[in-house]
Amino acid sequence: MALTITAADAVEILDSRARPTLWVTLTLADGSMVETGVPAGASTGGGEAVELRDHDPQRFGGQGVLGAVAAVRGEIAELLVGRTWPSQAEVDDALCALDGTDDKHRLGANAIVGVSMAAARGFAHQAGLPLYRSLATLPLLDGVAPRIPVPHFNVVNGGAHAQNALAFQEFMIAPVGAPSIAEAVRAGAEVYAALRARLHAAGMPTGLGDEGGFAPDLTEPEDACALLVDAIESAGYRPGPDGVMLAMDPAANGFHDAQGYSVGGRRLSSSEMVDRYQGMVERFPIRLLEDGVAEDDDAGWRELTARLGGRIELVGDDNFTTNPAVIRQGIADGIANAALIKVNQIGTVTQTLEALAVCRQGGYGAFVSHRSGETPDDFIADLAVASGCGQLKTGAPARGERVAKYNRLVLISHRDPQIPYGLTR
Numbered sequence: 001m002a003l004t005i006t007a008a009d010a011v012e013i014l015d016s017r018a019r020p021t022l023w024v025t026l027t028l029a030d031g032s033m034v035e036t037g038v039p040a041g042a043s044t045g046g047g048e049a050v051e052l053r054d055h056d057p058q059r060f061g062g063q064g065v066l067g068a069v070a071a072v073r074g075e076i077a078e079l080l081v082g083r084t085w086p087s088q089a090e091v092d093d094a095l096c097a098l099d100g101t102d103d104k105h106r107l108g109a110n111a112i113v114g115v116s117m118a119a120a121r122g123f124a125h126q127a128g129l130p131l132y133r134s135l136a137t138l139p140l141l142d143g144v145a146p147r148i149p150v151p152h153f154n155v156v157n158g159g160a161h162a163q164n165a166l167a168f169q170e171f172m173i174a175p176v177g178a179p180s181i182a183e184a185v186r187a188g189a190e191v192y193a194a195l196r197a198r199l200h201a202a203g204m205p206t207g208l209g210d211e212g213g214f215a216p217d218l219t220e221p222e223d224a225c226a227l228l229v230d231a232i233e234s235a236g237y238r239p240g241p242d243g244v245m246l247a248m249d250p251a252a253n254g255f256h257d258a259q260g261y262s263v264g265g266r267r268l269s270s271s272e273m274v275d276r277y278q279g280m281v282e283r284f285p286i287r288l289l290e291d292g293v294a295e296d297d298d299a300g301w302r303e304l305t306a307r308l309g310g311r312i313e314l315v316g317d318d319n320f321t322t323n324p325a326v327i328r329q330g331i332a333d334g335i336a337n338a339a340l341i342k343v344n345q346i347g348t349v350t351q352t353l354e355a356l357a358v359c360r361q362g363g364y365g366a367f368v369s370h371r372s373g374e375t376p377d378d379f380i381a382d383l384a385v386a387s388g389c390g391q392l393k394t395g396a397p398a399r400g401e402r403v404a405k406y407n408r409l410v411l412i413s414h415r416d417p418q419i420p421y422g423l424t425r
């Protein structure tokens with residue numbers, strides 16, 4: 001059903017880290033409004049679409065987004081208003097053409113992604129469908145069965161997301177054995193509470209990192225994993241495939257330089273880094289490792305994939321940046337076996353669906369993700385369900401901007417109980 005947009009507006013709001021971002025509103029022909037909040041990352045990959053920031057040191061330390069707001073109200077509104085848009089793909093293609101750059105830096109990937117996501121909500125509204133059902137009708141998701149993904153709760157934060165000594169950015173718990181999303185969310189919250197109690201008992205601080213996980217002053221990643229296994233058990237769950245598994249996003253760009261990897265005060269070569277992961281996979285119930293090596297460490301990625309690709313999900317984030325062409329090349333090169341999917345990393349809904357299609361066609365997994373800077377917008381919950389990918393990460397089971405997405409999954413499942421829950425492989 002074609003979309004008629006009568007106004008496009010944006011305003012500078014705050015994200016969950018007290019940085020400016022955009023709230024985008026499109027007004028439709030029937031007078032209703034569709035809206036979205038734009039996420040933003042801290043540990044960004046080199047090839048990401050570029051958000052437009054004002055760089056005015058007098059405002060928000062240069063982080064203001066008034067230029068991106070002006071792009072929505074100006075050039076983008078001029079493009080969209082007064083025409084009838086037959087499809088999401090046509091809106092997104094027109095946005096890319098209007099910007100005219102490969103990385104969307106002219107109008108800003110933040111402006112473009114907000115408009116693209118709001119347009120997806122507009123098409124859903126016109127069709128009278130919830131967003132996940134409307135997305136599922138798009139040609140790029142043809143033949144894909146919706147699925148409620150396993151939530152990957154990021155409960156220990158380090159790296160660029162916390163001020164502690166942990167080099168690794170994210171330690172996640174994934175209730176893969178839960179019978180439903182409601183029970184998975186319950187497990188996440190109960191393990192989170194058990195973890196808080198254990199940290200408290202050990203005299204460790206229970207302050208939070210950017211994604212709502214605790215940020216204890218541990219130095220070794222193995223100690224964080226041991227703590228999580230303890231917390232899983234003390235909450236009454238089994239660590240493993242029939243209960244709760246672990247996942248990690250070390251975001252290795254953040255502790256890698258020409259001398260190698262710095263973990264807990266030690267310097268490791270790529271091979272030694274892979275040894276370390278292998279040891280952890282043998283000792284702990286780890287199911288997924290994202291960005292285990294740095295984005296430009298091709299030899300490291302090859303070794304990691306050769307040694308662990310048959311055992312766990314190896315997700316490329318900073319190297320693939322949700323870019324269909326880059327993921328396709330990674331598949332051809334045998335790098336990783338899954339891709340992280342972040343809508344703002346590539347900048348439109350259509351290109352995100354293309355990235356998901358490349359993963360499906362290449363036999364790669366896909367892992368839908370939030371950013372460290374978020375709003376209460378829950379778009380990615382619907383995207384994850386529609387994509388059928390079976391796995392979603394959107395932070396801790398705490399803080400409004402994180403639980404908004406998990407709660408949306410619970411609501412979708414409640415209203416549409418026939419959609420299955422769980423991993424696809």
Ligand code: PGA
Nearest residue numbers: 041042043044251371372
């Ligand atoms: P970011 O981190 O949103 O700060 O980039 C998330 C991730 O690395 O997956």
Ligand code: ZN
Nearest residue numbers: 249290291317
């Ligand atoms: Zn990542």
